[in-house]
Amino acid sequence: DTEVTQTPKHLVMGMTNKKSLKCEQHMGHRAMYWYKQKAKKPPELMFVYSYEKLSINESVPSRFSPECPNSSLLNLHLHALQPEDSALYLCASSHPGNNYGYTFGSGTRLTVV
Amino acid sequence: QQQVKQSPQSLIVQKGGISIINCAYENTAFDYFPWYQQFPGKGPALLIAIRPDVSEKKEGRFTISFNKSAKQFSLHIMDSQPGDSATYFCAASKNTPLVFGKGTRLSVIA
Numbered sequence: 001d002t003e004v005t006q007t008p009k010h011l012v013m014g015m016t017n018k019k020s021l022k023c024e025q026h027m028g029h030r031a032m033y034w035y036k037q038k039a040k041k042p043p044e045l046m047f048v049y050s051y052e053k054l055s056i057n058e059s060v061p062s063r064f065s066p067e068c069p070n071s072s073l074l075n076l077h078l079h080a081l082q083p084e085d086s087a088l089y090l091c092a093s094s095h096p097g098n099n100y101g102y103t104f105g106s107g108t109r110l111t112v113v
Numbered sequence: 114q115q116q117v118k119q120s121p122q123s124l125i126v127q128k129g130g131i132s133i134i135n136c137a138y139e140n141t142a143f144d145y146f147p148w149y150q151q152f153p154g155k156g157p158a159l160l161i162a163i164r165p166d167v168s169e170k171k172e173g174r175f176t177i178s179f180n181k182s183a184k185q186f187s188l189h190i191m192d193s194q195p196g197d198s199a200t201y202f203c204a205a206s207k208n209t210p211l212v213f214g215k216g217t218r219l220s221v222i223a
Contacts, residue, residue, distance in 0.1 A: 006156075042213035056210065088154075088156075097208045098208075100162065104156035104157045105156050106154075106155050
């Protein structure tokens with residue numbers, strides 16, 4: 001299995017809602033990443049988990065809360081988002097310290113209304 | 114501070130032509146240079162990658178050329194096809210999350 005699976009593919013949420021994005025991989029990768037991508041821009045790193053521990057938080061607002069329950073799963077919990085948070089949210093995984101095979105999921109298209 | 118500079122921002126190529134996208138990096142510690150292809154609404158997909166111990170790598174119609182002294186690398190797409198129309202990102206890293214260029218939107222026209 002060489003895929004990173006993200007659910008849901010699309011999500012529309014109100015500014016007072018709480019929702020979660022899910023990411024799963026079965027490639028044995030022990031580094032997992034959340035990225036945010038706006039239209040016509042490169043992916044922007046949000047969080048990095050290495051061996052299920054948060055290793056990088058790129059000064060992301062607390063309304064985004066990551067969680068890594070095990071080596072195959074990565075969640076992003078969303079609460080009280082703003083319309084400007086609307087974007088494509090991408091999950092990726094790799095072997096820690098070895099970026100060959102750095103693999104992205106297809107993303108969740110999030111719209112905040 | 115952008116550590117990987119990519120050009121051009123957009124590119125239009127005739128079907129059958131050669132598409133060339135260039136990237137320059139600043140951090141000499143980088144040791145891994147991938148190119149990603151992204152179609153609208155999809156995540157980036159690894160296209161081809163190179164390490165600095167080689168100057169060129171070819172996979173099918175896609176070739177990376179790497180110039181370590183100039184700190185530059187480029188993607189060449191031979192016999193470009195309409196299906197190659199996508200956004201291409203170069204990236205670089207060393208044991209860290211990838212640093213991306215700003216992307217090139219390629220349009221291949223018949």
